[in-house]
Amino acid sequence: DSPSQVRKLVPSRDQTLQEELARQQVNERLRRQFAAQANAIGPWIQGKVEEVGRLAAGLAGSLEEQMAGLRQQEQNIINYKSNIDRLEGDHQLLQESLVFDNKHTVYSMEHIRVGWEQLLTSIARTINEVENQVLTRDAKGLSQEQLNEFRASFNHFDRKRNGMMEPDDFRACLISMGYDLGEVEFARIMTMVDPNAAGVVTFQAFIDFMTRETAETDTAEQVVASFKILAGDKNYITPEELRRELPAEQAEYCIRRMAPYKGSGAPSGALDYVAFSSALYGESDL
Numbered sequence: 001d002s003p004s005q006v007r008k009l010v011p012s013r014d015q016t017l018q019e020e021l022a023r024q025q026v027n028e029r030l031r032r033q034f035a036a037q038a039n040a041i042g043p044w045i046q047g048k049v050e051e052v053g054r055l056a057a058g059l060a061g062s063l064e065e066q067m068a069g070l071r072q073q074e075q076n077i078i079n080y081k082s083n084i085d086r087l088e089g090d091h092q093l094l095q096e097s098l099v100f101d102n103k104h105t106v107y108s109m110e111h112i113r114v115g116w117e118q119l120l121t122s123i124a125r126t127i128n129e130v131e132n133q134v135l136t137r138d139a140k141g142l143s144q145e146q147l148n149e150f151r152a153s154f155n156h157f158d159r160k161r162n163g164m165m166e167p168d169d170f171r172a173c174l175i176s177m178g179y180d181l182g183e184v185e186f187a188r189i190m191t192m193v194d195p196n197a198a199g200v201v202t203f204q205a206f207i208d209f210m211t212r213e214t215a216e217t218d219t220a221e222q223v224v225a226s227f228k229i230l231a232g233d234k235n236y237i238t239p240e241e242l243r244r245e246l247p248a249e250q251a252e253y254c255i256r257r258m259a260p261y262k263g264s265g266a267p268s269g270a271l272d273y274v275a276f277s278s279a280l281y282g283e284s285d286l
Contacts, residue, residue, distance in 0.1 A: 027099050034090040041083055042107040045115040048077060049122060056126040056163050057155055062144050063134050068126050077123060084116055129163075131205050140211045141192030147207070153177070154206050164200040184253045191247065223280065229271035236261035236270040 046268040049106040055069050094102075137147055157173040158165050165173065170193070171186055181189075192212075230245045231237040237258075242251040256257075258271035 023097075027094075027097055028099060029100060030090065030094050031102045031104055033093055034087065035102055035107075037083065037090065038105045038107040038109075038112060038145070041087060041112055042105075042115065044080070045081075045112070049115070049119055052126055053161075053163070056122075057151075057161075057259070059117075063130055063137065063147070065207050067130050067259055070123065070130060074123050077119060084112065087112060092181065096183070109202065124276045129204060133207065136196070136204070136207055136211070140166065142211065150207055151203070154203050164202055165206065166200060167194075170201045170206075170285055184249065186247050186251065191250065223277040224274055227277060231273065234266075235263060235268050235274065237273045238267065238270055242271075 028218060051068070055066055055073065065138060076271065087109065088286075094100075103159070115273055125229060136142070137144075153176075154165065157169040157176075159169055160166070167190060169191075171181060174186075174189070189209070193201045193209050227237060228234075239251075239255045242254050245251075246254065254273075254276065258273060258276040261270040261272040
């Protein structure tokens with residue numbers, strides 16, 4: 001009869017509600033547990049990224065001091081890894097309980113993973129850059145003062161503060177140092193400092209360029225020797241050879257600026273690369 005059915009159903013319904021409530025409480029505890037850690041880890045990662053950025057910007061004294069600071073940070077980061085692993089474990093528990101929302105934190109596991117990867121990449125890249133700067137400094141006999149000067153110029157024009165200059169920033173930097181830059185000359189310099197056309201100038205490329213410019217390593221003889229190879233050992237070069245061997249813009253620049261070759265036995269249109277090289281890297285001006 002109906003009343004006895006009701007008496008049986010009510011306790012079982014009550015039991016279902018109790019079980020659901022218990023499940024919700026467990027889920028809520030898991031959420032809070034994940035959030036408490038994520039809310040500490042997220043800002044820690046962000047803080048470390050900023051510290052590495054400050055060290056990368058060379059504001060910590062000599063390269064040796066910079067390197068010591070970076071190695072210390074690297075150790076801190078390695079030691080912190082266990083916190084990420086623990087969070088992964090809690091994330092796993094939430095997934096298994098089919099809990100995909102968490103109002104107690106803005107950080108998802110995906111957020112944390114991406115931030116962690118960025119941090120690892122950033123510290124490794126920065127250590128590598130500083131090691132390269134030490135090699136450059138020692139190879140070129142630069143003083144710490146000269147390096148500091150390059151660093152100050154670079155940081156001043158690195159508007160995005162990301163350790164790289166955009167072409168416009170680099171151009172402004174060169175102009176501030178007294179370079180008189182036409183489009184073609186700037187394009188030529190960009191092919192030197194950004195050979196892969198990534199659209200940025202790193203500090204390493206900047207130092208290489210500045211030390212190369214100050215040392216005037218590109219002598220007219222070296223340039224003549226390079227053109228001689230392109231010209232197949234002839235004393236003149238043809239526009240076709242230049243277009244075949246050089247990037248389009250550089251080729252057109254050379255063709256426009258080179259004088260006709262005056263020697264005998266050359267085809268019409270032959271160009272004088274020796275005079276051009278002397279003018280470009282010697283005393284006279286084209």
